Amino acid sequence: xxxxxxxxxxxxxxxxxxxxxxxxxxxxxxxxxxxxxxxxxxxxxxxxxxxxxxxxxxxxxxxxxxxxxxxxxxxxxxxxxxxxxxxxxxxxxxxxxxxxxxxxxxxxxxxxxxxxxxxxxxxxxxxxxxxxxxxxxxxxxxxxxxxxxxxxxxxxxxxxxxxxxxxxxxxxxxxxxxxxxxxxxxxxxxxxxxxxxxxxxxxxxxxxxxxxxxxxxxxxxxxxxxxxxxxxxxxxxxxx
Numbered sequence: 001x002x003x004x005x006x007x008x009x010x011x012x013x014x015x016x017x018x019x020x021x022x023x024x025x026x027x028x029x030x031x032x033x034x035x036x037x038x039x040x041x042x043x044x045x046x047x048x049x050x051x052x053x054x055x056x057x058x059x060x061x062x063x064x065x066x067x068x069x070x071x072x073x074x075x076x077x078x079x080x081x082x083x084x085x086x087x088x089x090x091x092x093x094x095x096x097x098x099x100x101x102x103x104x105x106x107x108x109x110x111x112x113x114x115x116x117x118x119x120x121x122x123x124x125x126x127x128x129x130x131x132x133x134x135x136x137x138x139x140x141x142x143x144x145x146x147x148x149x150x151x152x153x154x155x156x157x158x159x160x161x162x163x164x165x166x167x168x169x170x171x172x173x174x175x176x177x178x179x180x181x182x183x184x185x186x187x188x189x190x191x192x193x194x195x196x197x198x199x200x201x202x203x204x205x206x207x208x209x210x211x212x213x214x215x216x217x218x219x220x221x222x223x224x225x226x227x228x229x230x231x232x233x234x235x236x237x238x239x240x
Contacts, residue, residue, distance in 0.1 A: 012048075013045060013048075016044055016045045016048035017041040017042070017044055017045045018041070019044050019168075020040035020041040020042070020043060020044030020045070020167075021040065021041050021044075023035070023040055023167055023168055023172075024036075024037055024040055026172060029172060029173050029174060029175060030167060030171060030172050030173075031119055031171035031172075031173070032105050032108065033100065033105055033108050033109055033119060033123055033171070034163075034166055034167035034171045035167070036099050036103075038099065039095050039096070039099040040167070042095060043092060043095060043096065043163070044164070046088055046091055046092040046095070047092065047160040047163055047164055049085075049088050050085055050088050050089060050092065050156055050159075050160045051156070051157055051160045051161065053081050053082075053084060053085040053088070053156075054085060054153045054154075054156040054157045054160070055153075055157060056078075056081055057078045057081055057082060057085075057149055057150070057152075057153035058150065058153040058154060058157060060074055060077075060078060061078070061146060061149060061150040061153065062150075064146070065146075075146060075149065078149050078153075079149070082133070082137050082149060082152060082153070083137075085133070085156060086133065086134055086137055089130050089131075089133065089134060089156065090134075092130065093127070093130060093131075096127075108120075109123045109124065119171060122162070122166055122170065122171070123166075125162060126159050126162040126163045126166065127159075128159075129155050129156070129158050129159030129162060130155075130156065130159040130160070132152070132155045132159075133152035133153075133155050133156050136148050136151065136152050137149075137152055
């Protein structure tokens with residue numbers, strides 16, 4: 001069992017880090033602010049962790065809202081996950097800015113003269129999407145507020161996703177005037193895969209005890225009603 005668990009953790013980590021290594025091969029075709037021969041693998045791995053923990057909070061918050069409070073309060077679990085994710089974001093930002101400062105690339109996106117540059121806007125957008133959860137989760141009681149947990153999870157998701165899109169697509173220039181935008185067929189395929197995942201999730205939670213506490217509560221209510229009906233029937237029979 002230990003070997004299976006270790007393998008289950010190792011293979012995804014290798015896969016995620018290799019996604020960053022893949023873009024190292026692109027060299028100068030990736031904008032210098034996002035190209036890093038040392039940090040791309042670790043940054044890719046950190047964003048995978050950030051998105052993984054964030055999606056749990058995001059999905060759990062949607063389920064809780066959709067079931068109108070019929071599920072147990074899991075905010076304490078979401079808060080713990082948010083703290084772990086905040087630590088990962090600190091690591092990501094430290095590596096990100098450390099690499100830019102070490103290679104003297106921070107000047108490409110800092111300064112009033114850079115405000116009109118598209119790459120500067122994209123860089124600071126992903127940074128602020130990462131920083132926003134750190135501010136909201138550690139200010140007063142907002143860290144245990146369901147709405148702020150949801151907003152923070154969404155912000156972390158968008159920030160990590162934007163970084164991945166920037167270094168692999170938006171800030172990637174193949175050269176020779178070549179430009180790429182997904183065709184209608186490719187967009188439909190992507191939408192189809194997302195739709196299949198949504199349908200699979202709905203099917204699984206209906207067929208399997210993914211929400212056991214909710215089902216147990218429903219069962220207890222049903223048993224209570226049946227018991228009350230049985231007691232009422234016995235009372236009526238005794239009266240007759």
